[in-house]
Amino acid sequence: MGKTKVKDKIYTHQAIFLITIYRSMTPLTYAPLLKSSFANQDTWFMILLSIPYTILYCLPLLYLSNKFMGMDLLEYTETITGKFVGRILETIYGIIFLFYLTFFTTSFIEILNSALYPNTPPWVNLSILIVTVIYIVSKGAMNIARLSEILFPILFFTFFMLLILGFEDYNFQYFFPILRDSTFKQLSLGAMLNSVYYIDILILVMLTSHLEKKKDLNKVFIHSLLYTAITTLFASVAIQATLGIAYAKYINFPFYNYARLIRIGDTMGFDLLYIITWMIGFIFRISGYFYITTVTFGKLFNVDERKTYIPITIIMIVVALYVQGKTTIVTEKIISPLFVIGVGSVGIILIPVILLITYFFRRKSIKSENTGSSKRN
Amino acid sequence: MKWKIVILISYLMCIVILTGCFDANELDQLAISLVVGLDLENDKLLYTAEVIDLRYSSEGSGSINDVSVKYVQGTGNTVYEAFRDIPLKFGRRIYGAHIKAVIFGEDIAKKGLVPYMDVLFRSREIRESAYVIVAKGAKAYEVMGINSGSEQMPANYIVSVIESIEHNAKTIDTNIIDFINYYYRMGQHPVTAVLEKKEKLALNHTGEETGTQEFELSSIGSAVFKNDILVGYLNGNDTKSFNFILGNVNSGVITFPTPVEEDGNLFSFLVAIKVNTKNDVLLENDRIILKTKIKIKGYLGEVEGNIDITKGENLEKMAEACSKTVEEGIKSTVKKVQQEFGFDIFGFSHEFHKKYTNEWRKIEGNWDEIFAEADFEIEVDTDIISTGLLNKPLTVKEK
Numbered sequence: 001m002g003k004t005k006v007k008d009k010i011y012t013h014q015a016i017f018l019i020t021i022y023r024s025m026t027p028l029t030y031a032p033l034l035k036s037s038f039a040n041q042d043t044w045f046m047i048l049l050s051i052p053y054t055i056l057y058c059l060p061l062l063y064l065s066n067k068f069m070g071m072d073l074l075e076y077t078e079t080i081t082g083k084f085v086g087r088i089l090e091t092i093y094g095i096i097f098l099f100y101l102t103f104f105t106t107s108f109i110e111i112l113n114s115a116l117y118p119n120t121p122p123w124v125n126l127s128i129l130i131v132t133v134i135y136i137v138s139k140g141a142m143n144i145a146r147l148s149e150i151l152f153p154i155l156f157f158t159f160f161m162l163l164i165l166g167f168e169d170y171n172f173q174y175f176f177p178i179l180r181d182s183t184f185k186q187l188s189l190g191a192m193l194n195s196v197y198y199i200d201i202l203i204l205v206m207l208t209s210h211l212e213k214k215k216d217l218n219k220v221f222i223h224s225l226l227y228t229a230i231t232t233l234f235a236s237v238a239i240q241a242t243l244g245i246a247y248a249k250y251i252n253f254p255f256y257n258y259a260r261l262i263r264i265g266d267t268m269g270f271d272l273l274y275i276i277t278w279m280i281g282f283i284f285r286i287s288g289y290f291y292i293t294t295v296t297f298g299k300l301f302n303v304d305e306r307k308t309y310i311p312i313t314i315i316m317i318v319v320a321l322y323v324q325g326k327t328t329i330v331t332e333k334i335i336s337p338l339f340v341i342g343v344g345s346v347g348i349i350l351i352p353v354i355l356l357i358t359y360f361f362r363r364k365s366i367k368s369e370n371t372g373s374s375k376r377n
Numbered sequence: 378m379k380w381k382i383v384i385l386i387s388y389l390m391c392i393v394i395l396t397g398c399f400d401a402n403e404l405d406q407l408a409i410s411l412v413v414g415l416d417l418e419n420d421k422l423l424y425t426a427e428v429i430d431l432r433y434s435s436e437g438s439g440s441i442n443d444v445s446v447k448y449v450q451g452t453g454n455t456v457y458e459a460f461r462d463i464p465l466k467f468g469r470r471i472y473g474a475h476i477k478a479v480i481f482g483e484d485i486a487k488k489g490l491v492p493y494m495d496v497l498f499r500s501r502e503i504r505e506s507a508y509v510i511v512a513k514g515a516k517a518y519e520v521m522g523i524n525s526g527s528e529q530m531p532a533n534y535i536v537s538v539i540e541s542i543e544h545n546a547k548t549i550d551t552n553i554i555d556f557i558n559y560y561y562r563m564g565q566h567p568v569t570a571v572l573e574k575k576e577k578l579a580l581n582h583t584g585e586e587t588g589t590q591e592f593e594l595s596s597i598g599s600a601v602f603k604n605d606i607l608v609g610y611l612n613g614n615d616t617k618s619f620n621f622i623l624g625n626v627n628s629g630v631i632t633f634p635t636p637v638e639e640d641g642n643l644f645s646f647l648v649a650i651k652v653n654t655k656n657d658v659l660l661e662n663d664r665i666i667l668k669t670k671i672k673i674k675g676y677l678g679e680v681e682g683n684i685d686i687t688k689g690e691n692l693e694k695m696a697e698a699c700s701k702t703v704e705e706g707i708k709s710t711v712k713k714v715q716q717e718f719g720f721d722i723f724g725f726s727h728e729f730h731k732k733y734t735n736e737w738r739k740i741e742g743n744w745d746e747i748f749a750e751a752d753f754e755i756e757v758d759t760d761i762i763s764t765g766l767l768n769k770p771l772t773v774k775e776k
Contacts, residue, residue, distance in 0.1 A: 114501065115501055119399045174558075176730075242554075244558035246558065246561030246562065247561060250498070261504060261505060263506060268504065268506075
């Protein structure tokens with residue numbers, strides 16, 4: 001990332017939109033909480049309860065990003081742990097970002113194939129995805145953020161419109177009895193599960209150095225957290241009230257099924273509206289992960305980010321085509337959901353906690369190093 | 378810059394031109410199906426589909442009596458195999474996105490529906506909003522192809538008789554998603570619509586020309602399932618009572634004896650415009666009481682007998698008679714379900730679950746037995762808010 005150019009500034013509201021879109025893609029695609037064993041009529045409460053859990057989960061990263069204001073995740077990792085260990089941790093982050101990039105790419109191809117284009121060869125969808133993603137990423141962080149300003153109203157207007165259009169089919173009886181069947185343990189485990197899917201904080205802490213008002217980091221986090229909680233809550237209620245709590249557990253892509261059921265008179269096919277906006281949102285999310293992956297590997301190999309586009313693209317293509325040709329990502333054959341959560345937890349909890357402990361032990365020397373370097377500068 | 382514009386334009390053109398080229402569904406290569414039927418025939422699944430005859434539509438000719446649909450069948454060990462058997466005989470793939478109803482033959486319904494429903498949920502084409510119907514005492518294909526309504530296609534006729542619940546609650550409109558939710562929810566068993574083939578009175582002479590007009594379909598009644606296995610039927614009145622308890626009656630008609638001291642069977646008729654149902658369960662000294670409270674608002678549609686309904690007390694008598702009829706009907710239906718079937722189709726289990734959550738955990742596995750032994754109490758309150766355009770029956774002569 002190096003020095004942030006003035007033109008690469010991201011405004012607070014753009015960052016909020018960006019992170020909200022990225023995170024909202026999870027409930028609007030897989031809705032993992034609804035398919036978990038914790039899901040019941042009190043899932044809505046688990047989502048609300050997940051707000052404090054998410055703050056807790058992201059606290060180490062947030063603390064460090066606030067402490068090293070103006071630095072991104074990779075920069076303060078190296079500052080805290082030194083060059084050698086820093087490089088190792090950066091490599092781990094690179095692998096984590098690459099993992100999510102390929103995971104989302106494969107999911108995207110698979111959803112398109114199972115829901116919309118069963119006969120279209122995966123490479124066609126993949127080619128369109130890659131060209132779009134590279135184009136978006138090549139325009140830099142500021143333009144990605146600007147795009148979020150355009151996409152946010154489109155995506156959320158469509159989302160709320162679908163919620164309203166399907167309202168006639170809601171059966172709120174499914175939500176009774178309220179909070180009497182669940183134990184606090186079950187509610188908490190559900191809430192925790194929902195919070196550990198907040199991996200998009202990695203994008204936020206990678207873009208911190210671009211924020212125009214760096215002090216607004218917490219504001220961006222809290223606002224995006226609340227907006228995504230609202231999105232998740234509404235999406236979950238709509239899905240469960242329409243499809244039923246038990247049946248929702250069987251569905252791979254629940255919001256898609258919900259949109260399929262919307263009918264006004266004889267007019268059907270509102271799922272296409274969902275698919276179009278979902279595609280836009282998902283491609284945008286993949287662009288974000290592509291961006292931070294290229295930034296990380298560019299820094300690791302000390303090359304211009306653009307030079308990493310080709311190798312990263314090749315990895316994306318190979319993995320996506322391999323998985324698509326062999327099996328399905330929705331089963332546990334290749335990646336279990338636990339593994340997906342585990343990888344995120346390494347990046348959001350494990351490494352930041354190590355960094356935090358190291359920081360507390362080395363904070364004096366880090367301070368003097370920073371003072372020295374700023375004097376030299 | 379020029380190159381960028383050229384690349385951008387080429388890219389946009391590719392997107393426009395190539396969109397859906399692999400998954401294009403050309404109208405002239407599809408068999409658009411509106412209703413499908415599933416039967417067991419010689420231990421094999423028989424898939425019958427009613428498909429729109431696009432040739433008829435494109436030519437735009439033909440009278441109302443011309444057949445605008447075709448029937449195609451396929452057999453296989455699974456539903457999908459039977460479905461894919463059709464193109465081998467018909468030459469076109471069945472396109473299921475417009476399927477409005479799935480009819481199950483009685484034989485298949487008695488074996489259990491859920492194993493055969495997998496494809497309905499797994500397929501990206503078929504929507505879960507399609508109605509689930511049982512062909513009463515018949516194969517599914519036997520009730521298909523009958524069009525005694527004014528619809529152009531038999532499929533739309535079938536859908537219209539099911540959707541007549543709006544006008545008369547003697548039928549039910551359970552769709553696939555409702556069925557699966559009944560199936561999964563502990564303590565409430567599914568009830569679906571039925572279609573019965575009936576010979577029609579030979580009043581319509583056009584029937585002789587086409588041969589399709591001599592039968593009609595009746596959706597009166599409903600099919601009762603234990604989990605997903607068909608165990609019996611409810612008649613029209615019982616289905617209406619069932620709909621009252623479930624709160625499915627938004628409008629509809631109630632026929633009740635006119636409260637007059639005259640000989641003969643004189644009936645009046647209330648058109649309900651608003652019905653509110655509230656179910657409850659009471660647990661008293663280990664005794665479970667099922668309770669239903671219904672509030673009906675409606676107007677008089679027909680009055681037989683010499684009763685002056687301009688008098689308040691007479692109108693009150695009419696309302697009481699209506700309430701009594703509904704009460705008796707519902708009591709008899711609940712008793713019938715308790716005695717004949719012995720399991721809950723009304724969803725009182727959910728009321729119990731809501732109110733006595735801790736007790737529910739202990740008894741949820743035995744709810745059906747408990748339901749069968751439970752007492753039932755009902756309270757119906759009718760408000761007649763209009764007498765139509767007449768204030769008293771024409772039989773009441775002014776002196």
